Amino acid sequence: MSKLVKTMLLSLVIIILVGVVAAVIVLNVLEKRDKGNEQTIDEIVEYSYQTPEITTDLSDGSFVRVQFQIVTDGKKARKEIEKRDFQVKNILIKELAKMDEESFKSGLSDVEDILQVELNKVMKKGKVVDVYTISKILQ
Incomplete structure (x- = not known):
């Protein structure tokens, strides 16, 4: 070669x-x-925001009191979600007003998903990773 x-x-x-x-x-x-x-559990806790209890009525006249734990992807996102507390309440009130007692009982995970999607639409400094229901009372 x-x-x-x-x-x-x-x-x-x-x-x-x-x-x-x-x-x-x-x-x-x-x-x-x-x-x-x-995320580790420590990061989940650190990057989470706990909403205040929100009391609102459902479409059939029932009342519900709910509270959520919103997990974000970082410290900046958590601070932003704290400032957007009024938007969290607004989204929840609008979504819960469409539901009756039965749909609330069976569709709580849908409310969590809707809250996550709608908050991610308005977030500028990060995103919402998960939403957990931590308290609910239906009357």
Whole structure:
């Protein structure tokens, strides 16, 4: 074989090896980063905001008192959600006014999902990760 062919083959093998090593490193780094995105319980508590109890009426005349724990993705988002307390109340009152007693009993997780989606629409410094119902009384 000529010297030029040997040099080309050696260069090609080196390029392939470097590419494989780079791919393995990148995939491992991305996998570790994805695993690191899950919040610990301490972070969940630190980044959470507890709404005050909200009392409102349902469409059938029943009254409900609810309280939520809103989990955000960081400190800035938690501070922002505290300032948006009036919007939280507004969203809840509007959504609960559409429900009757039976739909409230069976659709509480829907209220949590709607609250999360609607708050994420107005958030500027982060996002709402999850919403938990921590207290409810139906009268």
